[in-house]
Amino acid sequence: MNSAVEQQIRILGHKDFKSDYKPVWCAGCGDFGVLNALTKAMAALELSPENVAMIAGIGCSSRIPAYTTVYGFHGVHGRALPLAAGLAVSRPDLTVIATGGDGDGFSIGGNHFLHACRRNVNMTYLVMDNSVYGMTKGQASPTTECDWTGSKLSPQGTHQPPLQPLELALAARAPFIARAFSNSPNELARIMTEAIAFEGFAFVQILSPCITFRPEQLGWKKRVHDGFEPTDDRAAAFAALAEDEGFTTGILYRAPRPRFAPDRREPVDIGAIEKRFEVRS
Amino acid sequence: MNSAVEQQIRILGHKDFKSDYKPVWCAGCGDFGVLNALTKAMAALELSPENVAMIAGIGCSSRIPAYTTVYGFHGVHGRALPLAAGLAVSRPDLTVIATGGDGDGFSIGGNHFLHACRRNVNMTYLVMDNSVYGMTKGQASPTTECDWTGSKLSPQGTHQPPLQPLELALAARAPFIARAFSNSPNELARIMTEAIAFEGFAFVQILSPCITFRPEQLGWKKRVHDGFEPTDDRAAAFAALAEDEGFTTGILYRAPRPRFAPDRREPVDIGAIEKRFEVRS
Amino acid sequence: MSENPDNQSTSELSLALVGSGGAGVMTAGQTLLDAAAASDYYGLMTRATGPQIRGGEAAAILRLSARPVECQDDRLDLLVAIDWNKAERFADELIVDDNSLVVADPGQGEVPAWITDSGARLVEVPFDALTREFRGARTNTIAVGLVAQLIGLEGRDVDATVRRILESKGAKLIEAALAGLELGRTAAADLAGPKRLERRPEPVEPRWLITGNEAAGLGAVRGGVRFCAAYPITPSTEIQEWLAAHLPELGGSLVQAEDELASINMCLGASFGGTPAITATSGPGFSLMVEALGLATQAEIPVVVVDVMRGGPSTGIPTRSEQSDLDIAVHGAHGDAPRLVLAPNSIGDCVTTTQWAVHLAEALQSPAVVLSDQRLGQARAAIAPPPSRDWHAQRKLAGNDTADYRRFTDAEDGVSPMALPGMPGGEYTATGLSHMESARPSASGMDHRRQLDKRRRKFAQFDFGKHWADIDGDGDLWVLTWGSTTLPAREAVARMRDRGHAIGLISIRLLSPLDTEALTEALRSCRRLLVVEQSHGGQFHRYLRSHIELPADTHLLARPGPLNITPGDIVSGLEELTLEDAA
Amino acid sequence: MSENPDNQSTSELSLALVGSGGAGVMTAGQTLLDAAAASDYYGLMTRATGPQIRGGEAAAILRLSARPVECQDDRLDLLVAIDWNKAERFADELIVDDNSLVVADPGQGEVPAWITDSGARLVEVPFDALTREFRGARTNTIAVGLVAQLIGLEGRDVDATVRRILESKGAKLIEAALAGLELGRTAAADLAGPKRLERRPEPVEPRWLITGNEAAGLGAVRGGVRFCAAYPITPSTEIQEWLAAHLPELGGSLVQAEDELASINMCLGASFGGTPAITATSGPGFSLMVEALGLATQAEIPVVVVDVMRGGPSTGIPTRSEQSDLDIAVHGAHGDAPRLVLAPNSIGDCVTTTQWAVHLAEALQSPAVVLSDQRLGQARAAIAPPPSRDWHAQRKLAGNDTADYRRFTDAEDGVSPMALPGMPGGEYTATGLSHMESARPSASGMDHRRQLDKRRRKFAQFDFGKHWADIDGDGDLWVLTWGSTTLPAREAVARMRDRGHAIGLISIRLLSPLDTEALTEALRSCRRLLVVEQSHGGQFHRYLRSHIELPADTHLLARPGPLNITPGDIVSGLEELTLEDAA
Ligand SMILES: Cc1ncc(C[n+]2csc(CCOP(=O)(O)OP(=O)(O)O)c2C)c(N)n1
Ligand SMILES: Cc1ncc(C[n+]2csc(CCOP(=O)(O)OP(=O)(O)O)c2C)c(N)n1
């Protein structure tokens, strides 16, 4: 499809990837940092906006596509990954970046996350994790601590341990797994750059504080530290996670494997296919 | 609710747990073995049929509730776990057993599986895994080997590594995880008994061959071997799985933790609640 | 009431506060409503907000009245702008005219054109500057003090309300708030206000302060609901939150599910076990529930879903009202799956209709959908306490004699006695497959038809009584509507009557099954009909047509949300009908 | 053709084979159909199976004719029972009478009452015993040989067909099969058969052997579909399988998704990227897709869903046909979301209508639902090749001049030019939120209405041409139907005409948007109308009523699946209407 479109060599700065829409985000929301780092990563990779598609679900974080100048699809809640897979499989010429929040990705979208890890379509998945449903005004998400009583929907806490996105991704066979922090712009941009450049499904959990419903997350700054060293050994990665309390950043695991490519066959034209229906005697 | 129902002491044999419906299963299907072992386990636990509820999705395997004499709910595809959770949370007096196939549980139902592991409602989940969609006549399931070309829907294979149910359950924090084989009736019944007796969410993957669409699974008999030793150490369990090729049976992991119990408050009557709406001056 | 002799006294008044989110206009609005309620008034506050998560533009619109009111007036007596940040977004809801007073902070931007062009009297109050006069004072409390003074609310009721709202926040904040009120009152001192609320005669009737969403929660527990599983979604989350707080007090429980597929199925699981269950959602979540609702129909499991409607399709306009989920509520199932669909037509009726829905779902072993909407759900009102009804969850259960028990026995009244886990002898497997009376799956067309006939019969034979609609009036001119548009319709009808027109109003509460006989009968004298609904496609009108013959002279006033349908709009629609007639 | 002088020759014949699953009646049926096709006949084979996964009861029902036929006759000329295992389940579909011949194995159980009571001539053939006469012979091949001989099929066509079907299975199996055929022929030698098919004049028209599900797959790729994501579900899986085999040959691809939520969203993703996309499912899967279909409406993304209907609600009867997903197809979306709904009315039309659906979806940037059903989808027929149409995916794309590009520009014809990823200057964010022309989210009622108006306009202004329905005939007596019930209706109408009645038939192909003007016009001369549909609730009838005024004398023949609606049933319905008239 795109082969016909003439490509111009342009050197774009990161501001060229930022749209003039004012984000709906609260002042101080971690997602601003994600937007900044992402535009830097796209500029660093010398991408052209028309060849990038950002696919999101629903949530504060999922609003991000419209704040960039690339193609975007702000779908329904929890379905960013299948939208992105359909696009990436049918348009391998594009750079496809799926994105959203922890509710979108791990609660309603959890099944697609599992299967996207296995399927290994060539795309990037950036989850802005604030351990809360920001958009709906502060309910517990799968990554919320079990003793958080700040939500009216679970006033005595969630009664369950938080989901571990990295461990799940590893168990589900994702070939690229990383964690970053919205407040560490350089590392974040670097990890995003590597994730986007990776051939296959690259997952990055981005700790991105919700200052409105989880103001205590401002304290994350003190807890976050780098530490993961990329490995291609699953056992080593599990071991690293056993030590982790959720605030270690870096690329945890990187082990390229053949990316998903659907069946291929000798091309024929429709007429030849139709002939097969003819009655033979 | 049930407190009013008078309980009779009856000693039931495993045949008392078998209904007189003829299963729709193909002769030789592994699910017959599962049904047998399950009725034995229920008899061994001295359960009363009226106090047990079996909840299933859709698939050959999901037909099992009606072949027993307990209460059953044959719901829609992929939703056995939420049905079971709603029942178990609201009726803690019952023994609740959710069940179904690998397609039902890990494909369409994958998200509920993840969250059921975390939530830890008191129930048992038995998955009859035949690495195929039997009911719809033989498509690849999440646990199908990537090079299986027996399905017309993926004639060149699935292009993705099989999902690892035990590893996922472990990553998702299930407190009881086991594997058994439909053709090893005693071990199967024993593991089921332990799973049902376990306080919390107990998951058992049961290898149960589909002789119609995966006749090569008759060879599983030779590959299956016991080997898992119950541990409560997650690292040890991950290590055991690293050695496993999918045919080790036994209880992999058992680590009781507080089971899900929803919020509790001081009881009041509705009148007192309504009073709170009154205008005070 | 304080005295303010230079303005006219009244028993009813409309006002609005606008400002960007941080300004706290919603809290200010609620304070005024609650204080007016304490001063023995009825009243209503609706909310309008922009897309910003926090800090975006917002408007609190209030109507205070000596008689029960549940819909906003066509216009405002008073508009207070703490700032003008994007207030033009609400221009079509904040109608001022030359009888209105507009108060604005001169430091917060230019007065927008729709205001200056309106002829409204404009007065400047430097809210922002005033905050500097007391450390900790906030613009919104100052605005409350100002408004209370202008409209003549009793100072002690306002103070008490503020104290109550801030109860848990500590003495310092309360002190600052009270100082803020005083600053506002002082600023109002030399202003000529709009009308002033007259003092209410005592003693007055008891009233409740409640939102539609709280009311739906209360209706649920009144009906006997003791289980809820839910997934948050605007504008239904407050129902879930209310139930999360109150179910545990009643021995029930709430589970926050991973998605709506889980929440509705959890409800079915609980209900299968005998516990009346409910979930609350809005359009997108409802869409995910239709498969399980079909299961509830086929397996005859009672369950209630409250759909608090918002703008659609898809994500649409999450924060604003629309009546456009009627189609999916009635028809959203594959296969022939008639179900109960009900709609409350006032905030108080959210209690009654939800309670009735629970009762009907349980009595008929059927899913029931309650179509509320953002306008009802998120509005807070001072209303007469909803009447108490003896509608409870009363399922027809299998008796003790369970020999040869057949779960889906072809009962004459269509309702097969249900066995619950725990009952010996009642063991059966509920199923979404077509089945025999015994519950055994069957692919036979005869078995299939027998159960379809039976399920149709249970709706046909049940006596729903007179609650299927609120019918009022007579004559040859009628308004036919449902849900929240009933509120402006009621007021429009009252105005038409004031002008001497004989006119009737029907608001349908039980949308499905539709009592076509009773409706046809109610419309017997009708020759000219105005159908009113807040949908673009005229879903209600089409639905009516599919069931009954409407008068030849039927007009449709259908408008998508959040475009306002005011009493005045309906009056205009009626005038057209009558004019046509005259011509 | 072989000679068998003692029975009457005919140009048309109906027969059925029954037996438990292992007996292979489906293969036998297909062999006979294919052989008859090779002998220049048209024909049709439908399947009926029980709930057993493998080895349950099964029936293959065939009609062979010199003229195109796509529906079964009311009765059978010949019924062959390899065994009687649960055959009574199909009693209402296997109607025999005193003109029928029934062949059964005396060793396989008693002949059921509905057969013995019918007056049919009964003949015993020991199929099972015969298999012992040749090592490797199978009962079903013996039955094929017997039937072929009895009805006069050319031996060489049968042999060639068997060779072709067993091509890949090796010489030994072929040899055994041919021996089996011979055993069957010998067994038939001294039997008086039912009618015998007369030899067809040569040359004959070309014909295709195709199932409705294959036809839908072909229609999709003819229309330009190059992407499919799907999740298996009976009875739609064969569409998915056909596309899995053929899309890669056309440079396209298929993804087996983890569920239907994923499959429909994958299709939207592909289509957003410019690749025409389809998915196929049945009721339960369709229910899971309605949320994404609403997104497709709001974001104006073309996509086609083929719903191969089966018995509902819920899991219902997965293997049998029903027309009861009309409601959800048309109304299954929250919000005002009109969409395209089409229905093929013959196996060949599955090609044409699916192709048209792709064309319309792409032209109108809208979701399109194709309502096929198990009866069409899983039947195999020898038919005239479906005509070729120049309907292709032709999206209105943004031009090169994308300065100030607005994705949702308020185009006069309602269709806003679409930019695709890869087009510089067209970058926008598709969204399910209400939005401005620029695609920027908006909570404004005006923006909302502008897009709703635009989307309504694109349907209203499009010229759908005459394909919205197949209309045939005139007079004051009409049949109105849709989808697969068109097949018996066509035949019923032909029979009525043979009896001298003037009668018309309308089969609606484009159900939504319904061309109410054209339909009203088509019914202008109609005074008596029979509406025919395979649903319990009369969904089609109610849908028609919601849009047009039907004649006062309208009758409804509505019956849930899988209960048969035969040409004879429709003739009876019409007779009632005409009798009433006479009375
Ligand atoms: C089907 C459906 N269910 C629920 C919602 C309501 N909803 C919108 S966003 C959201 C959660 C968002 O949380 P997250 O993904 O963590 O994003 P955040 O706002 O925290 O960035 C929910 C529940 C919806 N839009 N659609
Ligand atoms: C929503 C929905 N999608 C698809 C189906 C069709 N379907 C029925 S069973 C099944 C798969 C069953 O596989 P599994 O759970 O492994 O059970 P098995 O038959 O192998 O025991 C599918 C896809 C359905 N019933 N409902």
Ligand code: SF4
């Ligand atoms: S609510 Fe939280 S996540 Fe949402 S924009 Fe505000 S700070 Fe960010």
Ligand code: SF4
């Ligand atoms: S198809 Fe496979 S899984 Fe299903 S009943 Fe037969 S053997 Fe068992």
Ligand SMILES: [Mg+2]
């Ligand atoms: Mg979040």
Ligand SMILES: [Mg+2]
């Ligand atoms: Mg399976």
